[in-house]
Amino acid sequence: MVVKVNNLVKRYEKLVALDHLSLEIQEGEIFGLLGPNGSGKSTTINCILSLLKYDKGSIEIFGKQMRPDAYDIKRDIGIIMQNVAVFNELTVYDNIYYFCSLYVKDPKEIRRLTEEAIEFVSLEDFKKFYPKKLSGGLLRRLNIACGIAHKPKLIILDEPTVAVDPQSRNKILEGIKKLNEGGATIIYTTHYMEEVEQLCDRIAIIDKGKVIASGTKEELKNMISLGETITLETYHLTEENIEEIKNIPNIASVDYNGQTVVVKSKKGKNNLVHVLNYFENRKIPMGKIYSELPTLNDVFLEITGKELRD
Ligand SMILES: Nc1ncnc2c1ncn2[C@@H]1O[C@H](COP(=O)(O)OP(=O)(O)OP(=O)(O)O)[C@@H](O)[C@H]1O
Numbered sequence: 001m002v003v004k005v006n007n008l009v010k011r012y013e014k015l016v017a018l019d020h021l022s023l024e025i026q027e028g029e030i031f032g033l034l035g036p037n038g039s040g041k042s043t044t045i046n047c048i049l050s051l052l053k054y055d056k057g058s059i060e061i062f063g064k065q066m067r068p069d070a071y072d073i074k075r076d077i078g079i080i081m082q083n084v085a086v087f088n089e090l091t092v093y094d095n096i097y098y099f100c101s102l103y104v105k106d107p108k109e110i111r112r113l114t115e116e117a118i119e120f121v122s123l124e125d126f127k128k129f130y131p132k133k134l135s136g137g138l139l140r141r142l143n144i145a146c147g148i149a150h151k152p153k154l155i156i157l158d159e160p161t162v163a164v165d166p167q168s169r170n171k172i173l174e175g176i177k178k179l180n181e182g183g184a185t186i187i188y189t190t191h192y193m194e195e196v197e198q199l200c201d202r203i204a205i206i207d208k209g210k211v212i213a214s215g216t217k218e219e220l221k222n223m224i225s226l227g228e229t230i231t232l233e234t235y236h237l238t239e240e241n242i243e244e245i246k247n248i249p250n251i252a253s254v255d256y257n258g259q260t261v262v263v264k265s266k267k268g269k270n271n272l273v274h275v276l277n278y279f280e281n282r283k284i285p286m287g288k289i290y291s292e293l294p295t296l297n298d299v300f301l302e303i304t305g306k307e308l309r310d
Pocket residue numbers: 012015017035036037038039040041042043044159
């Protein structure tokens with residue numbers, strides 16, 4: 001176990017930001033903390049890092065109790081915060097060198113690690129640039145390089161792709177996978193379900209400071225009753241047809257807007273076949289058809305009754 005958070009409670013005056021939150025993160029995994037804005041992700045990370053005091057609970061990292069002065073633990077952690085934290089008066093190279101020098105003493109080794117980090121985030125052409133001259137995506141990559149240059153065993157990234165262009169976003173996600181393949185354990189917070197689906201081995205979904213579900217994405221999707229969502233283009237459905245589709249076994253809901261019908265089914269076999277057979281037998285013309293498995297948004301929606309997105 002790399003991180004063990006037990007029953008954490010954090011209040012900001014009257015607001016309970018973390019409400020008995022527990023997490024267990026194992027060595028070598030990419031662990032996703034998924035939740036809407038304001039659910040408590042940054043507060044969790046700041047408590048884990050002992051940057052914030054909390055009211056109740058305990059936090060262990062690498063099997064030891066985490067404290068504000070636990071420098072032996074902090075040395076092995078890389079932090080990439082939501083807000084870019086670099087020095088505007090230092091170049092790209094000097095920023096990375098500086099952050100690396102907080103953990104590594106030998107100048108030759110710092111230079112080697114700095115070059116490696118620059119290569120890792122593909123900033124070779126920008127070494128002498130000052131942060132103000134970098135685009136948002138490049139700045140994020142610099143922020144990441146500063147956090148990982150000292151080769152930490154545990155890397156914590158708090159929403160590193162917010163307001164980043166798709167190219168930089170892909171580079172960041174690929175980079176995180178590479179860091180993980182190199183042996184680092186990763187904690188990744190985001191409100192983008194696509195990112196955790198793509199990246200994470202295990203996920204905790206949080207809402208209002210509580211873990212509402214956790215597991216692999218398959219486990220999370222198996223927790224809910226929704227099977228698949230079938231979307232079908234058709235201009236010819238009557239009220240009677242809609243009622244009949246609702247009565248097909250295993251169908252949970254039917255929504256029709258005059259152009260497309262969205263049929264949600266409960267878990268079970270051959271749901272798509274049954275729906276298509278209905279259209280075939282009634283000779284109702286169909287256009288495009290597709291069927292989707294539940295998303296993590298569906299999981300969030302079924303548990304909390306609201307959308308993950310704002
Ligand atoms: N310093 C603070 N003082 C008072 N309330 C705070 C403070 N920081 C956070 N909060 C509140 O605590 C709750 C959790 O906030 P937190 O920033 O941890 O959520 P988050 O999931 O990281 O959201 P976001 O992605 O918007 O940062 C929110 O209701 C937020 O308004």
